[in-house]
Amino acid sequence: MGQGKSQFSEEELQDYEDLTYFTKKEVLQNSTSSAHHKFKNLAPEKVGHNKNAKLPMSKILHLTELKVNPFGERICKVFSSGNDGDCTFEDFLDMMSVFSEAAPKSVKAEHAFRIFDFDGDDMLGTSDLQQIIKKLIGDNELSKNNMQRLIQNILDEADLDDDGALSFAEFEHIINKSSDFLNVFRIRL
Amino acid sequence: MSGGDKNKKKAPHSQGWEEAGAEFYQESYPSNDVDFEVLQRDPKHLATLLPSKQSRAATFKRIRGTDNTRTFRRQTSSRSRQESFTRRTSTLGDVQVSMLPDLSENLSNEQSTWEEIMRIKALPVPMAEKREMKLKLQSEPNLRLQGYEQFKWKRRKILDKFRSNVKEKYSKLELWKGEMKKIEGNFGTGVVAYFLFIKWLMVLNFCIFLLIFLFIILPTILFNYEEELTCTGELNSTQCCSAQYYNQSFSSDSFFLSLVQGRGWMEKTVMFYGYYSDRTFEYFINSTPMYYNLPFSYVCMLLVMFLISLFAIIKAAAKGFKERLIEGEGQFYQYCNLVFNGWDFCIDNEKTAAIKHKAIYNEIKGLLENERIQEEKQNRTREEKTKLYILRFIINLIVLVVLASCGIAVYFVFEFSQNILKQFDSSENNSYLLGNLKELFYEYLPSLCIVLFNLLVPFSFRYLVTLEKYSPLFVIRITLIRTIFLRLMSLGILLASLYLRVNCELKDDVCYSSQCTPQCWETYAGQQFFKLIITDFATHIIITFLLNFPRSIIAQSSNSKVAKFIGEQHFELPKHVLDVIYIQTLVWLGSFYAPILSAMATILLFFMFYIKKFACLINSVPGNIIYHASRSNSMFMIILLGGYTFALIPIFYAISEVLPSKSCGPFRGLNTVWSKVINTFNLTPSWVQNIVYFISTAGFAIPAFLFLILLLYYYWAINSANRHMVSVLKNQLMLEGHDKQFLLDRLSMFIRQQQESQRKMRHTEIMRASGGDRNVASN
Numbered sequence: 001m002g003q004g005k006s007q008f009s010e011e012e013l014q015d016y017e018d019l020t021y022f023t024k025k026e027v028l029q030n031s032t033s034s035a036h037h038k039f040k041n042l043a044p045e046k047v048g049h050n051k052n053a054k055l056p057m058s059k060i061l062h063l064t065e066l067k068v069n070p071f072g073e074r075i076c077k078v079f080s081s082g083n084d085g086d087c088t089f090e091d092f093l094d095m096m097s098v099f100s101e102a103a104p105k106s107v108k109a110e111h112a113f114r115i116f117d118f119d120g121d122d123m124l125g126t127s128d129l130q131q132i133i134k135k136l137i138g139d140n141e142l143s144k145n146n147m148q149r150l151i152q153n154i155l156d157e158a159d160l161d162d163d164g165a166l167s168f169a170e171f172e173h174i175i176n177k178s179s180d181f182l183n184v185f186r187i188r189l
Numbered sequence: 190m191s192g193g194d195k196n197k198k199k200a201p202h203s204q205g206w207e208e209a210g211a212e213f214y215q216e217s218y219p220s221n222d223v224d225f226e227v228l229q230r231d232p233k234h235l236a237t238l239l240p241s242k243q244s245r246a247a248t249f250k251r252i253r254g255t256d257n258t259r260t261f262r263r264q265t266s267s268r269s270r271q272e273s274f275t276r277r278t279s280t281l282g283d284v285q286v287s288m289l290p291d292l293s294e295n296l297s298n299e300q301s302t303w304e305e306i307m308r309i310k311a312l313p314v315p316m317a318e319k320r321e322m323k324l325k326l327q328s329e330p331n332l333r334l335q336g337y338e339q340f341k342w343k344r345r346k347i348l349d350k351f352r353s354n355v356k357e358k359y360s361k362l363e364l365w366k367g368e369m370k371k372i373e374g375n376f377g378t379g380v381v382a383y384f385l386f387i388k389w390l391m392v393l394n395f396c397i398f399l400l401i402f403l404f405i406i407l408p409t410i411l412f413n414y415e416e417e418l419t420c421t422g423e424l425n426s427t428q429c430c431s432a433q434y435y436n437q438s439f440s441s442d443s444f445f446l447s448l449v450q451g452r453g454w455m456e457k458t459v460m461f462y463g464y465y466s467d468r469t470f471e472y473f474i475n476s477t478p479m480y481y482n483l484p485f486s487y488v489c490m491l492l493v494m495f496l497i498s499l500f501a502i503i504k505a506a507a508k509g510f511k512e513r514l515i516e517g518e519g520q521f522y523q524y525c526n527l528v529f530n531g532w533d534f535c536i537d538n539e540k541t542a543a544i545k546h547k548a549i550y551n552e553i554k555g556l557l558e559n560e561r562i563q564e565e566k567q568n569r570t571r572e573e574k575t576k577l578y579i580l581r582f583i584i585n586l587i588v589l590v591v592l593a594s595c596g597i598a599v600y601f602v603f604e605f606s607q608n609i610l611k612q613f614d615s616s617e618n619n620s621y622l623l624g625n626l627k628e629l630f631y632e633y634l635p636s637l638c639i640v641l642f643n644l645l646v647p648f649s650f651r652y653l654v655t656l657e658k659y660s661p662l663f664v665i666r667i668t669l670i671r672t673i674f675l676r677l678m679s680l681g682i683l684l685a686s687l688y689l690r691v692n693c694e695l696k697d698d699v700c701y702s703s704q705c706t707p708q709c710w711e712t713y714a715g716q717q718f719f720k721l722i723i724t725d726f727a728t729h730i731i732i733t734f735l736l737n738f739p740r741s742i743i744a745q746s747s748n749s750k751v752a753k754f755i756g757e758q759h760f761e762l763p764k765h766v767l768d769v770i771y772i773q774t775l776v777w778l779g780s781f782y783a784p785i786l787s788a789m790a791t792i793l794l795f796f797m798f799y800i801k802k803f804a805c806l807i808n809s810v811p812g813n814i815i816y817h818a819s820r821s822n823s824m825f826m827i828i829l830l831g832g833y834t835f836a837l838i839p840i841f842y843a844i845s846e847v848l849p850s851k852s853c854g855p856f857r858g859l860n861t862v863w864s865k866v867i868n869t870f871n872l873t874p875s876w877v878q879n880i881v882y883f884i885s886t887a888g889f890a891i892p893a894f895l896f897l898i899l900l901l902y903y904y905w906a907i908n909s910a911n912r913h914m915v916s917v918l919k920n921q922l923m924l925e926g927h928d929k930q931f932l933l934d935r936l937s938m939f940i941r942q943q944q945e946s947q948r949k950m951r952h953t954e955i956m957r958a959s960g961g962d963r964n965v966a967s968n
Binding site for chain 2: 015018068093106112140146149160162177
């Protein structure tokens with residue numbers, strides 16, 4: 001398929017198809033709705049001659065969905081193989097695969113948890129929750145009292161073992177009970 | 190969720206991708222080489238070392254870093270020996286034998302390897318790592334499948350491939366994909382659900398039309414049916430009446446006028462009931478006669494249409510219903526849902542993002558506020574309470590009065606326009622164009638009146654509801670219910686006045702009573718629905734493009750408050766949903782009398798999509814009400830079901846009770862439409878009749894009924910047992926959590942004590958040593 005195909009071998013494409021929720025065509029196609037096309041558009045001068053160029057986080061955040069997403073930076077960090085937010089095409093493909101419609105709930109939940117887990121202690125503690133809420137409401141201010149009440153309410157609802165933080169199991173429990181999660185945690189190619 | 194499901198879910202999680210995450214995911218997740226200092230300071234870190242925390246897929250390293258011989262776990266956990274070993278070292282003695290791996294099982298075959306590879310994609314590890322895993326799996330020795338197994342596996346692989354191919358092709362062909370993305374980016378998933386609903390309705394109508402076309406319209410055209418136009422015999426016989434009807438010359442209205450009224454040349458086409466024949470067509474295949482009973486298929490198509498619609502609604506609703514059931518105590522997780530599912534990841538527009546931030550902020554505040562209101566509610570004094578209740582009662586009364594007066598108005602307008610129209614009929618010497626226009630106006634008067642009410646009255650409802658001080662969610666619901674009543678009621682009045690016209694006493698010697706009934710009342714009814722749909726559609730166009738569009742321009746061009754007040758519009762989902770469902774209800778009501786309606790609705794809904802898209806993207810700004818996709822979906826279906834029942838009842842009454850007109854249509858000369866079905870049934874072979882009779886006897890009905898009740902009871906029992914189980918498990922989970930907490934605290938306390946004693950010991954040692962040194966020095 002044109003110049004796109006010349007960059008990747010058939011073998012690599014097969015790998016991508018097997019290892020993500022995309023088909024070969026969705027990975028690579030000259031139409032506007034392929035993962036590689038999207039990636040290339042972020043920095044045409046770099047990706048043009050080096051298919052596996054590593055793009056800095058600032059470039060990745062040019063993707064409109066990530067740009068306006070309050071968790072954009074977190075998403076980049078979670079999917080970046082160097083943990084610094086810079087993404088290669090493969091990292092980007094991983095990201096898009098998880099956000100695609102075909103990815104099952106459990107996979108999405110796993111990544112959502114990692115995105116929300118700001119301090120990386122594998123628990124959503126009070127500080128994590130506070131950061132999530134702050135990012136969610138953007139420029140609006142929530143009074144300290146209200147913030148505390150909100151966090152307390154969340155913990156009351158979901159913290160089954162009363163340890164003051166949400167573990168993955170508890171988080172997954174919430175996700176399983178919410179029918180909107182699959183609709184919301186999704187970026188179309 | 191049942192236990193089985195849970196196990197399935199856990200399976201991919203608990204696979205041992207131990208090394209996998211090691212290099213790439215060192216997000217400071219603590220592991221075995223965590224500094225003991227940290228542990229002692231904070232027992233929480235100890236908690237992250239618990240095996241339960243380790244069971245998740247490759248987010249962090251395993252504790253046992255030494256064994257490199259680990260293989261990936263196969264489908265069942267029993268085969269992973271290493272796992273079991275480390276977990277059960279305490280009881281190793283007695284279990285060891287059973288833990289020994291079954292060698293034949295341990296060698297994977299092609300299929301399981303392939304399954305493994307397919308499962309890699311679910312792992313949260315980077316691509317390079319995944320590729321390595323795949324290579325490793327592929328290079329492992331595996332058994333070739335034999336015979337049937339091989340065939341089965343091959344077939345499965347091909348099927349999978351085929352399925353994904355079809356899916357890909359379908360997604361390329363998918364209607365309005367780009368539009369959906371755009372709406373989603375601007376308004377979020379809740380509003381997209383509405384547009385998907387329009388699409389769904391369009392497809393449904395298309396299916397209905399396809400059936401009607403294949404089984405009613407196509408045969409009629411194919412058999413090129415010509416009505417017998419001679420009148421022999423009695424004057425009031427069916428034949429003579431038909432002759433009278435079909436030979437009647439229609440007023441030479443202009444083409445356009447006929448088109449919008451469904452009269453003139455349109456009346457005698459396949460579009461309306463009156464055109465269809467009452468005959469059984471006879472044709473020959475290889476000189477054996479075959480029969481096609483058109484009237485019977487006409488009734489059947491009606492039944493099939495209702496059945497298909499019901500099935501489609503239930504199927505769509507059941508999906509939403511299931512989700513709601515899983516949500517269970519839905520409100521229970523409202524805060525969590527808001528925070529964790531609050532952001533629409535599809536949003537790609539900065540303005541929308543800002544509004545979304547605001548909306549989430551508002552909802553958070555609203556929820557917290559609501560809590561306070563609840564408290565306040567309990568503290569409301571008796572006096573305030575009674576005041577509020579009286580106010581609500583009065584407002585409900587007002588609403589009822591408004592509804593009733595609308596109904597009466599529709600009725601009188603209908604009567605009025607009919608009377609005037611009758612005058613037109615009797616005196617046709619009006620000036621040509623003016624008369625036609627006047628006639629058109631009166632023809633459309635009832636429809637216009639209904640549409641007008643539908644437009645204006647909801648505004649007053651919206652104002653009234655603010656006085657009642659309900660919670661915001663309930664406000665949406667109650668305005669919706671009132672508006673539905675308004676719409677259905679005006680339709681109902683129309684139906685009733687139609688019925689009054691149709692159901693007047695018929696003398697034996699006439700084809701129709703010229704005083705009240707139209708010559709072919711079914712076609713007449715079809716025309717009414719035809720006109721209603723057209724009027725409704727036209728108003729949507731006018732309102733969207735000629736009224737709301739200028740308004741939005743005003744709002745965008747100036748910043749003043751007045752302009753904002755006049756021009757700013759939000760996309761109010763409930764109102765727009767009603768618009769579409771109204772059309773669908775008309776289709777259900779009218780399809781029997783005007784088979785073409787479903788085709789019309791398909792086309793109109795297609796355009797409706799663009800009209801609503803325009804209303805949404807260009808006229809409106811994103812509102813600060815968050816619509817949740819799942820919740821709105823079930824709302825659509827419930828309202829649609831309401832419209833369905835509303836359409837079902839009068840239609841079935843008409844079929845089983847009302848006398849069909851003598852001069853036209855497939856059922857002329859019969860007492861009711863249903864008698865055709867009974868007549869056809871009587872012609873079937875006797876064993877079929879016997880079976881049906883048997884089914885209707887008590888001997889069959891009572892056991893069947895009992896059986897159904899038992900089945901119901903069985904499911905109810907299972908349900909309640911599951912519920913109980915859930916609560917038991919939840920309690921257990923909580924207890925375990927507390928136990929864990931307790932033990933961890935103890936452990937950390939113990940560690941601290943130990944450390945302190947060590948420090949003391951070291952301290953004394955040092956003291957002693959230094960003391961010794963000093964001694965040495967002094968020596």
